[in-house]
Amino acid sequence: MNKICQILSIQYPIIQGGMAWVADAYLASAVSNAGGLGLIAGGNAPKEIIKKEIDKCRELTDKPFGVNVMLLSPYVDEIMELIIEEKIEVITTGAGNPAKYIDRLKKVGTKIIPVVPSIALAQRMEKLGADAVIVEGTEAGGHIGELTTMVLTPQVVDSVSIPVICAGGIADGRGVAAAFALGAKGVQVGTRFICSKECNIHENYKNMVLKSKDRDAIVTGRSTGHPVRTLKNKLAKDVLNMEKEGYPTEEINKRAIGSLRIATVDGDVNEGSFMAGQIASIIKDIKPCKEIIETMVCEAKHIMPTIEL
Template sequence: MNNICELLNIKYPIIQGGMAWVADANLASAVSNAGGLGLIAGGNAPKDIIREEIHKCRNLTDKTFGVNVMLLSPFVDEIIDLIIEEKIAVITTGAGNPAKYIDRLKEANVKIIPVVPSIALAQRMEKLKADAVIVEGTEAGGHIGELTTMVLTPQVADSVSIPVIAAGGIADGRGIAAAFALGAQGVQVGTRFICSEECNVHENYKTMVLKSKDRDAIVTGRITGHPVRTLKNKLAKDILSMEKQGIDPEEIDKKGIGSLRLATKDGDIHNGSFMAGQIASIIKDVKPCKDIIEDMVNQAKNIMPSIKL
């Protein structure tokens, strides 16, 4: 059996990305019911909101699901408390180092899978007894690092003994086969699940992904130290213009406040932040999570018959 499947008690080693304002109970339960690992995004939401999503998810699936914890959230301490109270099986973490919480989570039998952008952080997570690591390349949507999935995955796989999950630039079975060839034992998929029937984002968000071209997923915020990959629109162009003009990074950060909500809930195609990965342009349809996952798995097996899925 695949190590990730055994670790998480899931059918396929496919983890849904913890996308803020996107990954709710509806999407997470659909992915889990389809055999993957669905995640509820903690984002910057307070404890009560996430508790409600956890309870909704439990009503929609009896399969394993998890919570993505954003370590920069002002509510991170209470979210960790909630995860322990609710006996969540697994968490992924992003935007920081979860070291200070690992002992408590381990005592509560929570599986911990941090997102890492480098070999050094992956090795540190292994020493701290993380159960696996998600290696996220710069191709991914949202907040990104510098190295690509193609180069980072094999380097981390060679550097740690815990399972490696590849993320960034994976939206079909070809991506899964490539990730496994590079040493990964699982994949994390984000952008593809935006265009699922069960994803509750505004239809304009899905349309933006479906109509995107190969060079439309661009990076803003490099000058602020918080680079983000989003689809090209007025907001993204305005921010890039501000960066070129040398405007104060704090002013640039302010420009993006609330923009993710404008994209996901209001569908504001001009002022919303439509976070998506570079692989967005190969996505051409909206279909159920079950079909997305099964199509991915079948394609990967056809390419690599020996693959452990």
């Protein structure tokens, strides 16, 4: 049996990315019901908001699901307390080190899977007791590191003994097969699930992905130390120009504040931050999560008949 499926009690080793303002109970439950692992995105939301999403997800599925915790959130301590109280099956973490929470999480049986952008952090997470790590390459949407998925994944696989989940640039069975060829035991998929029927974001966001071309997923924020991959639009171009002209970080951040909500809720194609990975341009349709996952699995098995899915 696939190691990730065994650890998480899921049918397929496909994890839905914890995309802030995108990954709600409806998307997470749909992915879990389809045999993958759905995630509710914690983002910067307070405890009461996440509690409602957890309750709703439990109404919609009896399958395992998880919560993605952004460790820079001002509510991180109360979110972790909620996860422990609710005995959530699994968490993924980003933007920090979950060390101080690990012992308490393990006591209630929560599996801990940090997102890592480097070998050093992967090794540190293994020593702290992580159950697996998600290796996310710079091809991914949202906040990114520097190394590519193809380069980073095999290096981390060779450096740790816990299972590695590959993320960044995966939207079909070819990507799944490639990840497993590099030594991964599972994949995390974000952008492809944006264009799922169960994803509740504004239709303009989905259309931005469907219409995107190969060079449309660009990176802003390098000068601030917080690079983010988004689809090219007026906001992204404005931020890039501000960076080139040497604007202070505070002014650049002010220009982009609230822009993810503007994209996901309002659908403003000029002023929203449409986070998406470089793989966006191969996505040409909107399908149910079940069809997305089953198609990925069939394609991967056709390419690599020995793949352990």
